[in-house]
Amino acid sequence: MKIKSATLLFLILCVFTACNNSDDVMDILTNKTWKLNTIFYQGKLDYSYWMDATGKLDKNALDESVKKKGEKGFVVTFDGARVGSVVSGTFSGQGYNSKFRGKWSADEDNRRMVITEYQVEGSDSDVLAKAFINGMKNVFSYRGNSDTNNLHLNFKEGELTKYMSFTILRE
Numbered sequence: 001m002k003i004k005s006a007t008l009l010f011l012i013l014c015v016f017t018a019c020n021n022s023d024d025v026m027d028i029l030t031n032k033t034w035k036l037n038t039i040f041y042q043g044k045l046d047y048s049y050w051m052d053a054t055g056k057l058d059k060n061a062l063d064e065s066v067k068k069k070g071e072k073g074f075v076v077t078f079d080g081a082r083v084g085s086v087v088s089g090t091f092s093g094q095g096y097n098s099k100f101r102g103k104w105s106a107d108e109d110n111r112r113m114v115i116t117e118y119q120v121e122g123s124d125s126d127v128l129a130k131a132f133i134n135g136m137k138n139v140f141s142y143r144g145n146s147d148t149n150n151l152h153l154n155f156k157e158g159e160l161t162k163y164m165s166f167t168i169l170r171e
Helices: 002-018 025-029 059-071 127-137
Strands: 033-041 075-083 086-094 099-107 113-121 139-142 150-157 160-168
Touching (some): 025 075, 025 086, 033 127, 075 099, 099 127
Antiparallel strands (some): 033 075, 033 160, 086 099, 139 150, 150 160
């Protein structure tokens, strides 16, 4: 019985010492290129970018965005270094035709992310590329379900909170 109790106590201690409320932002964000999957609003795919004035989905514009996203761009790469629980550095990316870069920092303890500088070169006419570039400028946190294979960035679009979903670009 003592062996069972000792084993159980040991397992409980292992579980509690393994628990950590902070994320490894360096491991999650850096040293990889992230490819945009889609943008979500209230947990659902956000089709608002392709709605016409009457609220009808413009299927041709949506198909064009999907085609362009498959061709090139819609990527972001983060570089950084850790000081305590804060990771900061630079990032760069591409819409479809335009490129952007800036500086960022993220707190591993509360998932808050701040874009401190943001510059865009060129322009895009594609609505998804425009939304992506605007979203990156307005990122304010990364979501708790982000990991080394999936990244979810929260951003503000006016008064709305949306998030972008990314996976690692595999070439």
